[in-house]
Amino acid sequence: MTLDQMQDGLPFVIDTLHSQGELRRRLVDMGFIAGAEGTVLRRAPLGGPIELRIGRSRLALRLTEAQLVSVIPSHA
Template structure:
């Protein structure tokens, strides 16, 4: 399994599945991260948290613990 927190800066990936349940999963989906969407990893903070993404034409920052639950290909 390959998750969003493992993607190198500058790479584009496609969301395969969102793991987790409840409010965390709903929050991720409300930000526009859904199955099949393309995500560009723009920047990663020096300590790895947060991660800056480009999703659906806008910039988004998420925490590493959220990125771990997003399976990509």
């Protein structure tokens, strides 16, 4: 399952990043590493950005970028 498919309010654990180069480096710098826990807080309408909490950070990610992050739903 990819991050864009997660329901709002449900926790997840990051599994894999399917990106390379500068985008991968930027995602890792923002805390998108395997095993990191997060929650989708809300999403903008019409395919806009997704607001997330990764660890203690709150950030927004474009829908196309969220499609590159594999996650595992969590019950934490």
